[in-house]
Amino acid sequence: MPLALQPSRILIVEDETIVARDIRNQLIELGYEPVGHATRGEEAIALTGDLRPDLVLMDIQLASVMDGIAAAQAIRTQFALPVVFLTAFDADQILERAKLTEPFGYLLKPFSARELRTVVTMALYKHQAEAKLISSTCQLQALSRRVLEAQEFERRRVAVELHDELGQLLTAIKINLQLGERLKDCAPSELNTENIRIVDDALNQVRRLATGLRPALLDDLGLSPALQWIAEIIAARSSFSVHFCPQEMPQRLAPDIETACFRIVQEALTNISRHAQATQVTITLCHENNALVLCVQDDGLGFDLAAMRQRAMLGGSVGVLGMQERASLIGGQLDIESAPGQGSQVQLTCPWRALAPSA
Structure with missing residues (x-):
């Protein structure tokens, strides 16, 4: 059963208690989860660090030394979280200061539930897009x-x-x-x-x-013989045996697909040889529903998938990034499954594209 999506968590920064309560009720009705309420800029920064909300609704005019704009700047700098400003004033000077913090939205009080939903939805979407861009x-x-x-x-x-x-x-x-x-x-x-x-x-x-x-075997005979060759070469100098199960292909694949598949398998087998301590590796290659499916599975130590993805994000696991990039360039998807003590599986699925006939 798929897990239910968790509601977005929102921190409210508002020094008027009645206004804050009204905003909280509106957020709940809209399906969001208010996680806290701050009345001062300094308190907003501390709560953001403790609660790590998905978004901060920030009143600009706060009854404290630090106003909402300064607090928003600190939150963006320290935590890279999206901030939506709330204010009853639309003075140009305030707006110019607020723009310097790169806010994700701006609401003039009083605002309707529909306006709140629109701005919050767009802010969360923009933040997700920004996070993906930074990751990429x-x-x-x-x-x-x-x-x-x-x-x-x-x-x-x-x-x-x-x-x-x-x-x-x-x-x-x-x-x-x-x-x-x-x-x-x-x-x-x-x-x-x-x-x-x-x-x-x-x-x-x-x-x-x-x-x-570049092995001439790949160009001369195609993907299956080349995969058989590289599997035997790497297995011969490692501690595992390889079982290669290729389905008979109706035709040769496009060269860029064959190259990507070969390099992905080469990288996967190299990683298994270095880290997995596996005894058995199975490689399958088949044609399903106008797609090519290539899978490399081992019975080794496995690994923490979340930690691996984090290392890859920081450049510490560039082999994985390289495989994902090769899959992306041929319009495919690379799925990795693993857990400590349960081996691992690397699967490439990409559109079937045959070798173009010679002129």
């Missing part, structure tokens, strides 16, 4: 940092392999060629054999580099 911005910044870090790491890896592996092999061939030039009277068969062996080693090294950057 934080995720984008974390992903951007990760892209740059990954780019530099990959450049260093390729540079080291080119220098230490290919560089040495090419140097050896050069030395052999120079030696053969000096020893023209000697039979070249041994040097030729050695050069051929070195060239074979160099070719194998180039293939390993190319496969590390």
